[in-house]
Amino acid sequence: MNIPSAPRRPLTVLLAAPRGSCAGVERAIAIVEEALRRYGPPVYVRHEIVHNRYVVDRLKRQGAVFVDELDAVPDGRPVVFSAHGVAETVRQEAGRRRLPVVDATCPLVAKVHRAVDRHVRAGRPVVLIGHDGHAEVVGTLGQAPPGAVHLVESPADVDRLTLPADRTIAYATQTTLAVEETAAVVTRLQQRFPLLTGPARDDICYATSNRQAAVKAIAPRVDLLLVVGAPNSSNSNRLVEVARTTGAGDARLIERAHDLPWDRLETIASLGLTAGASAPELLVQEVLDALRLRFTLDVRTVRLAEETQSFRLPRFPPLFAAPDQAAE
The missing domain is CATH 3.40.1010.20 (4-hydroxy-3-methylbut-2-enyl diphosphate reductase, catalytic domain)
Structure with missing residues (x-):
């Protein structure tokens, strides 16, 4: 005979909005994908294009090669500068070697x-x-x-x-x-310094500010707040800190659904969920899908702002012949 399974325990999820990938991150990823389409693999990327392992691994499978320094880039092959930007000496070195550069630095x-x-x-x-x-x-x-x-x-x-x-x-x-x-x-x-001068507004980007504001709105209302993001993502770590200082009973950083703290989840009635500005939305949905296997979810979106910002792609330079090829 069929034994009915135990009913799933209810769990309220407050889903922060805005969350996840910002316009600068989406632009940087699109730049690598467009470079691969135009030039063909391999396309070299100096450092992680954005701080997210899922994104980096997906681009690797498409033919992107991530390197620490320009000396790992063969002559003549295109190199993409990451969304975080580079020092002027890096630009000068790329120019000296005549490397085709596509700049994905966030505007x-x-x-x-x-x-x-x-x-x-x-x-x-x-x-x-x-x-x-x-x-x-x-x-x-x-x-x-x-x-x-x-x-x-x-x-x-x-x-x-x-x-x-x-x-x-x-x-x-x-x-x-x-x-x-x-x-x-x-x-x-x-x-x-009484004569201090600076930007009309601080340089903290709109996406960082919006995600922090959304976390502040839900943190006092949840027993645990989870931030989907990479350990080396500054904005994701700041979201955890903001949650802890604005009322969340607990706050943790996870990369993907396999990092969910199931023992802790079994002890709570309310969960806050957001994602850092370099984490794609599909990772948030992956977490929700995993939660639905164990709980009956009541998902409520808490939206504080609408984001319509977008950035154009940069110029894609032509490929140059490598020095040994040019001599032939």
Whole structure:
């Protein structure tokens, strides 16, 4: 005889919106795919195009080759710069080798680069608010000569700066920081340097701000909040931090459905779910599908903003003959 299975326990899911891939990430992925279509594989990509293992692995299967430095790119083959941007020395090296370059730097990151360059050319010391070692920060620091840009992560770092208080000091920020954390650093900069100048608005991108605002709206209402994103994704990690500081009973980062903390899920009645700006929506749906196998879900979308931003693709240069081919 058939024994009826136990009824699935109910679970309320508050689904944050906006969430997941932003316009800059979608543009970067589209650039690699278009480069593969135009040039044929292999197309080389300096560093991860975006910080998401699923995306990187999918592009690898299509023929993208991810490298740490340009010396791994054969002469004549196209190279894509990642969405995080690159230092000026990388561009110069690509130009020296006549590598066909397709620039996937997020336009909002490129805007920060232009501002840093403008301030340095005007003779102003620049303070960059960001996380040491992050790919975007490395690229932004590389827009200026060594020592021209001073990296800070906290108000305490501001206190250690030895810049003159009577000079005009400029600041810029990494685009994927926590809004409140950045505001505290800017406040301390203003206190120390009365002539501080910076962007009309902070450089934190709209997608980062929107995703953090959505998390703040649902965090106090859930027992656990899960962020779908990569461990090396700055904006995803900031979402976990925001959730923990704005009322979530617990908050964790997962890459995919196979990372779901089933033991913890069995103890809760409400779950918040979002995704970092480099995580595709299909990974969120994968998580929901996995949850439906064990729970009866009541999914409620909490939407705080509509995102209509899009960015054009850059110019795709022609392939050049490699030096040995040109000599034939």
